[in-house]
Amino acid sequence: MNAPVDYLLHLADNAVVLGQRNAEWCGHGPILEEDIALANVSLDHIGQARLLYQLAAARMGGGASEDSLAYFRDETAFRNYTLLELPHHGPLVGYAASDRDYAVTIVRNFFYGALMVLVWDALTRSADADLAAIAAKSLKEARYHLHHAADWVVRLGDGTDESHARAQAAVDHLFRYTEEFWLPSPAETEAVASGIGVDVVSLRAAWDALVDETLAEATLSRPAVRGYVPEGKLGRHSEHLGYLLGEMQGLARAHPGATW
Amino acid sequence: MSTLVERTWATLAPLTDPEIPVVSLRELGILREVAETADGVEVVITPTYTGCPAMGQIEDDVKACLAQAGISARVVTRLAPAWTTDWMSDTAKEKLRAYGIAPPGATRPAESVVQFVRRRPPPDEVACPRCGSIHTVVSSQFGSTACKALYKCLDCQEPFDYFKPY
Ligand SMILES: [Zn+2]
Numbered sequence: 419m420n421a422p423v424d425y426l427l428h429l430a431d432n433a434v435v436l437g438q439r440n441a442e443w444c445g446h447g448p449i450l451e452e453d454i455a456l457a458n459v460s461l462d463h464i465g466q467a468r469l470l471y472q473l474a475a476a477r478m479g480g481g482a483s484e485d486s487l488a489y490f491r492d493e494t495a496f497r498n499y500t501l502l503e504l505p506h507h508g509p510l511v512g513y514a515a516s517d518r519d520y521a522v523t524i525v526r527n528f529f530y531g532a533l534m535v536l537v538w539d540a541l542t543r544s545a546d547a548d549l550a551a552i553a554a555k556s557l558k559e560a561r562y563h564l565h566h567a568a569d570w571v572v573r574l575g576d577g578t579d580e581s582h583a584r585a586q587a588a589v590d591h592l593f594r595y596t597e598e599f600w601l602p603s604p605a606e607t608e609a610v611a612s613g614i615g616v617d618v619v620s621l622r623a624a625w626d627a628l629v630d631e632t633l634a635e636a637t638l639s640r641p642a643v644r645g646y647v648p649e650g651k652l653g654r655h656s657e658h659l660g661y662l663l664g665e666m667q668g669l670a671r672a673h674p675g676a677t678w
Numbered sequence: 679m680s681t682l683v684e685r686t687w688a689t690l691a692p693l694t695d696p697e698i699p700v701v702s703l704r705e706l707g708i709l710r711e712v713a714e715t716a717d718g719v720e721v722v723i724t725p726t727y728t729g730c731p732a733m734g735q736i737e738d739d740v741k742a743c744l745a746q747a748g749i750s751a752r753v754v755t756r757l758a759p760a761w762t763t764d765w766m767s768d769t770a771k772e773k774l775r776a777y778g779i780a781p782p783g784a785t786r787p788a789e790s791v792v793q794f795v796r797r798r799p800p801p802d803e804v805a806c807p808r809c810g811s812i813h814t815v816v817s818s819q820f821g822s823t824a825c826k827a828l829y830k831c832l833d834c835q836e837p838f839d840y841f842k843p844y
Contacts (some may be wrong), residue, residue: 451817451818451820451828452818454818454820454821454822455818455819455820458820458823458824459820459824460729461727461729461730461731461824462727462728462729462824463729464729465725465727465728465729465730466728466729468728468729469728469757547758548757550758551757551758551760552728552757554757554758554759554760555725555728555757555760555761556728558760558762558844559727559728559824562819562820562824562842565819566819566820569819
């Protein structure tokens, strides 16, 4: 059984966009250990994306490759969650400038990590054997990613007044974007119907439990969710993805086929 | 059995992970199978971490090594079953320790995702590769590479890498 290509691209785009975003900390981490940790987490994400793009390209045929999928698709073709493309800081007004806030980075990694351990775990039982093999590998890595992020959520939340305030602000800013997890896209619905994909709605209680437990330990509160549901996985993105892709794809597009 | 297969294993025996030059690819469990084909051999390797930058180098090393020995080979990458640190031989673990890297403890396959995540701090008892003390603490979940965590020995003060169970 073959997964719908759009479903593979959703998983791959999530991984590559977060990998690219977190790699922005490389050389700028708040402490050396975290600089190295995030670079390693990014490498895992990019590795997962490569396996998924390779699989999608093989299924698509017609000269598609992991590079053509990562570097030569435009913004509206990307199927990642909006959460993952947001910059490392909260919303800004007008011409305001902001530094990266590590709390935003950590809370995002935590929300996504808590989802992906559940998704990869379920996908190890996918009817698509190739996808199940990628899921089995990715699960091993996602567990460490979540461990890392959850550790830091507690450290920041239950830390100083400053770190607590920034962690709470990050939770308040990002929580609404997790609503996108629970509204299945057509590709997800199709994949579930054929026994290939995971029914995300069925994971919600487990995700809530993981998140609530860690937030409680971190002395952080969970905000009430408003009605907004982002639609990044349908290709409708925030203004931030274009800039991220501009940086990620620029070299490949300026020098197509370049090797070194 | 085929002498070509035996010769291939023997030819590949000295190859090591570029990051850990004391342990062979076979001892690490990266080199999975060698089979004779109509026009040479097929060598099956499996990746460790999905993003491990050493994997490209390892594949190139295998090809170059066999080409030099005049063995016509095709290298196949296979994902399933997923590589695990449980495949590392005891000899390999001892070599890691001697090299200054604490070898991985056993994975816990029966453990659910949620149990793993809630286990904090990790109760893995990691012995210092320098003095053997188990009085050690984790400094960072990710060390010099994704596969290792950074630990510190509270007795001899040595900072060291721990090869994480995977
Ligand atoms: Zn020691």
